[in-house]
Structure formats: C-alpha cells, structure tokens
Amino acid sequence: MNDANDKAKNTLALIPARGGSKGIPRKNILEIGGKPLIAYSIEQALKAKNIQRVIVSTDDSEIMDIAQAFGAEVPFRRPAEYAQDDSLDIDVVRHTLAWIKQEENKQPDAVVYLYPTTPIRRIPTIDRAIEHFYAHPEADSMRSIKMAEHSPYKMWNIDGNYLTPVVRLPGIPEPHNVSRQLLPKAYLQTGYIDIVRSKTVLEQNSMLGSQILSYIIDEPVPEIDYHEHIGDVEDLLKQISQQGYAQSSNSNDIEKFPT
Secondary structure, eight states: OOHHHHHGGGEEEEEEOOSOOSSSTTGGGOEETTEEHHHHHHHHHHHOTTOOEEEEEOSOHHHHHHHHHTTOBOOSOOOGGGSSTTOOHHHHHHHHHHHHHHHHSOOOSEEEEOOTTOOOOOHHHHHHHHHHHHTOTTOSEEEEEEEOSSOGGGOEEEETTEEEESSOBTTBSOGGGSOGGGSOOOEEEEEEEEEEEHHHHHHHOOSSOSOEEEEEOOSOOOOOSSGGGHHHHHHHHHHHHHTTOOOOTTOOOOOOOOO
C-alpha cells in the first residue's frame, strides 16, 4: 500500500443532516428509491475502502435513529446553535473535531464531507478522490467540481436600472459578446465529495485554506434541493439499478452513469 493509502487510514466521513430543512421538510430522511435519502451517503461512505469512520452530525432524534440503523455513528447530538438556517459547514466540522478530541483524544487527518442531498456517487470515485487528495500533501482542502453550463463572463448584476458584469476579463472589454469557446473554462463546485484537513479547520479557521485542490467529476451529480428534483433522481436510481451499476471499490468497472 502506498503512502497515500497509509495516510488514508485516518480519514473521517462526516455527513451533516439537520432536522429543520426548509425547501423540502424532513428532506434528509425523505424516502427516495425505497430508502431514506441520508442512507445513500452513509452506505457509500461505509463501502469506501479509504474511509475509516462514518459520523452523522444531526440535531434530530429521528435522523439519529435512522443513521444508526444504516450503520453510521451518531456519538453526539449537534447543538442547536449549529443547526440553524444560517449555520456554516465549518461550525459542523469544528464541533465534530472538538468532540472527538475531548472524548477520545484523537484527531482525523482529514474530513470527507458528504452532503446527503447528493445521493448518487460511485464508490471507486470516492476512493480515487481521497487518494488524489493525499497524493498532494501541500493541499489544505479539495473541492469536487464540474464544468459550468453557463459562463460567468456572460452573467450580469443589476445596479439600479443598469447592468454591471459579474466578473471582468482583462484584455477582453466585452466578454459577453465573445464566443463561449474563446472564454476561459469555468467550473462549478458540486456536492459529490469535499475534503478538508483537520488542521485547516483548526489552525486556519477555514474549510478551504489557501491551497484548494481540484477534482473534476465527469459524472452526473444530481442534487435534491427542491421537490422538482426528486423525480429525476429516482429515475436515475432506477436506471442504475437496472444496469447493475458498480458500487464496490473492488470493481474495475469504469462504466459511466446513464445519461
């Protein structure tokens, strides 16, 4: 086993799941494809060979019970002040690291942050992403990204009655009039997998730090944020089930998701 995998022995998967979701009430335990939404992320983390521990952070008793039933640890209840609409991811991670340090005198090398609202992930992709991160010891964090469908260089803010560009491009005074193919590529962060070193959170008070490694996801990344997303995700889950899509790290299958 190489150094990257050796270090991966101290990797924590953290799944945030507060009870008070607004767009879809009780979203994190909504039944999708025959099981609670959060179950998908838990099962993926448990199957990934480069993740050694899976914790769900929640303020909700029902979510705690469901998470434990699917095999995750729920060793604490998240304090209410970290489970509000405006609570930040760093609050959730910092609280978890503090609990582990206080109760167990341990500290994971890195935290893999898995949003339950992204229920479809390939286990081999998770493992490769973790290995990619540990192969770059200079990185403070890593974000999964995908190519943006719309260029930010063609977007506008409204200032009063007038438009101002969201971003400017040195050397090209009117990028909104330039062919998209001539503009720099832009990427959108996804909820597929984010990784941050514990020391980045604790020492830099940041989920990113100054060195943010990229990991491009060349797969559909469906997310459930609103009711209209549910049908599309369930349809994709059915396609994956019918095609026997590989979910195991032990598989060499590199088949693409159905499109």
